[in-house]
Amino acid sequence: MTADRAEPDEFWLSVAALVRSKVEPALGKDGWVREPVIEYLRDLEVVARQECTSREVVQVIALGRHLLGDDAEVGKDMARIVEMALAKVA
Numbered sequence: 001m002t003a004d005r006a007e008p009d010e011f012w013l014s015v016a017a018l019v020r021s022k023v024e025p026a027l028g029k030d031g032w033v034r035e036p037v038i039e040y041l042r043d044l045e046v047v048a049r050q051e052c053t054s055r056e057v058v059q060v061i062a063l064g065r066h067l068l069g070d071d072a073e074v075g076k077d078m079a080r081i082v083e084m085a086l087a088k089v090a
Contacts, residue, residue, distance in 0.1 A: 019044075019061055023068060041061055
């Protein structure tokens with residue numbers, strides 16, 4: 001990897017701070033402010049479920065979504081949708 005990109009394990013170790021930095025500014029804001037953060041966290045959770053071995057990381061992301069009022073289920077269907085979208089980009 002290049003020097004400006006974190007190794008995967010380093011990235012997953014930094015997820016709690018990343019989630020906090022995204023969620024705290026959106027707390028108490030209108031839905032139009034929270035929605036992009038929720039979508040980002042949903043996508044991040046899908047990737048975490050596929051690539052990260054730490055259950056705590058997934059829980060931190062899910063908690064961030066919950067704090068913003070998102071109780072959507074992130075599972076196989078959402079993972080499939082993200083994979084299809086990524087395939088179109090590639």
